[in-house]
Amino acid sequence: MYSFILFGIEKQAIVRIDQELKKQCYHCSASTTFYNDKDTYHGLHIAFSSNNIDRAFALCNELLRRNIIKKPEAKFWLYTIKGRILKEKKLYPLAIKAISKAIEIGHANEILYVKESYATQGQLYYELKEFHKAVTVLEQWRSVHNKNDINWNVNLHNLGICYLHLKSYAKASESLQESLAINQKRGDTLNMAKSAMDIGNLYYVQYLDSIAIPYFKKGLEYAKKAKDLKTLRNAYLNMAIVEENRKRFKKALEYRKEAEKVKDSIWNRDKIWQLAEKDKELTVRLNEEKLAKERLKRHGAFVITFFSLAGIVLVLFLGIKLRKKNRKITFQKKKVDALNTTKDKLLTILSHDLKTPVYFLSNKLLALSTKDSKEQRYLDKEIQACYSIASNTSLLIENTLQWALNNRNKLLFKLTVIHLETMIDQVLYYFKPVIALKKLNLNIQIPEFCTVTGDNNTLKIIFRNIFDNAVKYTPEERAITITAKEDNESILLIIENPVLDKKTSSNVSGPFNSTGLGHQLCKEFAIKNGGVFEVFETSSYIQISLSLRKSHQDEYISV
Amino acid sequence: MNIFLFEDNQEDIDRLKTTICGNYDLIVANTIEDSLEMINNVSFDIAILDIFIDGMPKGINLANSINALIPKKPIIFLTSSMDRTVFECAKYTEPSSYLIKPFNPLELQYAIELAFEEFTRQPAAFATTNGVILQDYIFVKSDKIISKVNIKEVIYVETDANYCNLVTADQKYLIKVSLQKLLDQTLKPLFIQVHRSYVVNIDMIEHIYLQDNLVIMENGEKITLSHRFKSQILKTMNLFK
Known part of the structure; x- marks a missing residue:
């Protein structure tokens, strides 16, 4: 019998919890700060929202053990998370314990979300097949429920199924019908399919086949529209069983075949998904390697280009500098050569000009000193000549000195x-x-x-x-x-x-x-x-x- | 006039001595120590300093010491170098003139004249007025020699148009300056005008003959006393009658 379909952790509920956690995080909102160990708390909700539930569980436990969070609302959320995670890990008794604690705190502090906790607790009892307890909890939830709650239909459905297990068909019928009505109203084909099939089951176990079969058929139709393969498969199987019991084996076989097909496509989907994942991983890895290589290549090329450019610039710069220097040196050399030539010329002329009078002077002086006849008139004349030579020469030397000094400024x-x-x-x-x-x-x-x-x-x-x-x-x-x-x-x-x-x-x-x-x-x-x-x-x-x-x-x- | 010479080269000293040929009194110092002592004890009118002594610019140091004297004296730097760097060094002692070796008597004379003119800030004074006029002395150039005339030794001054004759006991000095200017600049209050053309040294007056309008000076000179100045003299001199 493929009768009971229980809804797991609902996406919306997780989103909701995540939002609530964020609201109370110092890091993410500056408005409220009712915890001291901000980093641990921040880490917790980050881990939770990134689906790292192991880390989230560890942090949650640490926060609860150290009892550093005093604010009841935050404490409520911590227990809720703990329960949810334990439930996910299928540790139902522990999960029930945590959720009970959450409900206790929630009641004492009138936290609105507490009714969702009842739903969760109900699910947990259902999983443990403690249908009585589940019914009690879910009835409790129902007493505080609000028709606009997102999970209302789901919980009603679950309540109905629990009654079904307890064989209180009237109550089950009531809940399931209500759930179906809500689903129809909301246009939720998947849940409509589930509800329809469960109602079918309800009547089927009571051997009210004529009422049950239309529901199964309806469920199959809804399942086809909903495009949920698991539900579709269940719908086909349900139909196959129903037809088999009616001894219409051909039809039953057809439904079985359809179910097998769906099963294959589920597997295929999973397999394709797996393959695609692997392929993706491989491609990514390959791409990364390629990218790394290219990056290295490009890096290398860039470095080489840079260094060669710098080298060229340096060589050019040095070349220009060298040429400038050379030109300057050539210019200076020319200047020095010209000056040197002038100097040599001047020195030659000077020594030449000096040579004659000095030679003349020495000759005259020699003649004066060796001459025997020291006639006064002759002496006077010679001395006069010497004087004039000396004074002329002294002017020449004087001029030279002045010229040199003037040139040197x-x-x-x-x-x-x-x-x-x-x-x-x-x-x-x-x-x-x-x-x-x-x-x-x-x-x-x-x-x-x-x-x-x-x-x-x-x-x-x-x-x-x-x-x-x-x-x-x-x-x-x-x-x-x-x-x-x-x-x-x-x-x-x-x-x-x-x-x-x-x-x-x-x-x-x-x-x-x-x-x-x-x-x-x-x-x-x-x-x-x-x-x-x-x-x-x-x-x-x-x-x-x-x-x-x-x-x-x-x-x-x-x- | 006394010249102070700071020079260690005997040849240069002899040369300078022959060049001034007895026109001026020369006081010679060979070492910086002697010089420093002498400048404080000996009276001189002008200093001629060789810049380099033993290859050191000691002349510049000495110039600084002379500049510290009261009253200041004109300085002439003596050097054989025409290199500007030497003059750049010497410049800060504010010498009155430079004398470059070798020099002839005219150049020495000119350097001395220039020094006085620079020192008294009377440019071209010797060329134009024949003299430099100071508070107590007048340096008069006559016959290419500068003489120092002490005002107190002047007996009287005789003027003729733009010339003044300063008469001392043994000499006359001609100076191209108006009597009025001379009176204003230096002669007052030691001198008194007795005539349009005569100013006499009060201390040198021997007798005044009021009736004969004559002033007899110490050296026996008779100077006419004019009517115009007579009453003034009587007023200022406050004579006993």
């Missing part, structure tokens, strides 16, 4: 107010012996209060070179003219001297000493002093013009 340069006439007097002092010797006339026309702004040192160098040149090239007993002209901003100094015929006067490199250093210095220093140095030459005279900045000393010349 180390030359003393300080702008001051200079009294032009005084300065010219100072410089001319050096040439007094030569001027006297050559019987030269000096024609100086400089205004008395003529002052210029300039550097004492460099201006002296300019004047020394100019006068040296003038004294050297002016023929004997001729005059050198020095005139200064003033305007608002500048003073123009003109030094003019006649020269011998060009043929005789022009030596290798013209006026100024042969290196041209003096000329160069005069130009540079004139610019430094804010002036201009110019040389004007004809065959009969040389004119040098030097413009200098006028110093405005009016405020001091107020006498």
Whole structure:
């Protein structure tokens, strides 16, 4: 006989419990905190909702053993869970104990959900085949029931079945019919099928076959619609048994065959499911391996690309840097080479220029010291010659020193107010012996209060070179003219001297000493002093013009 | 005028001596120790310091000591180097001028003049006025020599247009400056004007002949006393009659 179909743990009920647990969890809702050991509690409901009932049971037990949760509502839920889990594990006596405790707490604290616990307890007693107790509990549930309860139909059904077991057919019929009515109302074909078949069973055991058979047929129809294979199989089997008893073996065989088919499809479904699961697992594993390989490959490729790129960039960078450096070095080398050439050239000219006068000087001095006749006139002449050679040479050396200092930007340069006439007097002092010797006339026309702004040192160098040149090239007993002209901003100094015929006067490199250093210095220093140095030459005279900045000393010349 | 020279090279000392050829009194110190002692005990008007002694810039140290004297004295640095770094070092002692070896007498003279001009902040004073005027002294340039004239030793001053003649017991010094300026800058209150053209040193007056309008000075000079200044003199001198 395939008569009793009992509903197991209902999905909705589990969802409901889960929600209730969450509501009281500190982690999941900040509103209520009536437990201390929050982590254990959180772990419990997480385990429960993820269907890890073993862990949930352990945590639940721990919480109850340590008795840390005082709030009755929470305690109620803990016992409920414990009972549910024990029921799932088919440890029915223990489950009943837990659920009873839950009902006790629920009653004492008027917790609404307690009526669901009655239903559960009923199911448990049913499982233990203690139908009387089950009926008592379920009747108790019925006394507090509410027609809108989700599981109402199920519990009514269960109650009906319990009565069926106790052979109180009237009460059973009442409950089952009510359950069927509710199911029809709700359009729940699966439960309609179950209810119809159970009503069929009810009448069948009472040998009221004519009433029973339509119910079985109805159940089969509902089962076909519900598409629940287990229920469908039961419906076919029921029909087969009914037909067999009516001796309509052919029909019974057909129903049996249908039932077998359904059974096969159940197995197939399970098998396919299993296979699919395995396949899925395998595919996943394969995919993961593939992915891992690819990831490694991609990683490797990325790393290699990165390093090679970095390498290229580094090489490029170093290359550019090196080229820059090389270019700089080449440039500097060229500069150094040019400078070195200039220096060598200068040194050659200098030593050459020095060689002649020094050689000349030493010859003269040797002649003087060895000459027997020490005639005064001869001596004087020779000494004069030595003096002029020495003074010329000293100017050359002086110029060189100034030039070197100026090139190194180390030359003393300080702008001051200079009294032009005084300065010219100072410089001319050096040439007094030569001027006297050559019987030269000096024609100086400089205004008395003529002052210029300039550097004492460099201006002296300019004047020394100019006068040296003038004294050297002016023929004997001729005059050198020095005139200064003033305007608002500048003073123009003109030094003019006649020269011998060009043929005789022009030596290798013209006026100024042969290196041209003096000329160069005069130009540079004139610019430094804010002036201009110019040389004007004809065959009969040389004119040098030097413009200098006028110093405005009016405020001091107020006498 | 006294020149203080700090120099250890005997040749340079001799050269300087010949260059000044007795126009100035030279006080020579060879070592920094001597110098430090001398600058406090000997009176001098200007210091010429060689920067490098034994290869050390001792001249600069000495310049700092001289700058600490009261009253300050003008300083001339003497060096053979034209390297700017040396001058950069020396610059902070605020020397009045530099003298670069070798030098001729004109250059020395110019350096001294420049030093006085710089020191008294009277640029080109010797070129324009022939002299530098100080509180108690006047440095007058005459015949390319600078003489130090003590105001107290001047007997009287005679003026002619823009020139003033300072007359001392043994010399006359010409200076291109107006009498009024000279009076304002230095002569007052030691001197008193007795005539449009004469200012006399009060301490040097021997007699005043009011009736003859004459002032007889210590050296016997007779100076005319003009009407215009007579009453003023009587007022200021508060004479007994």
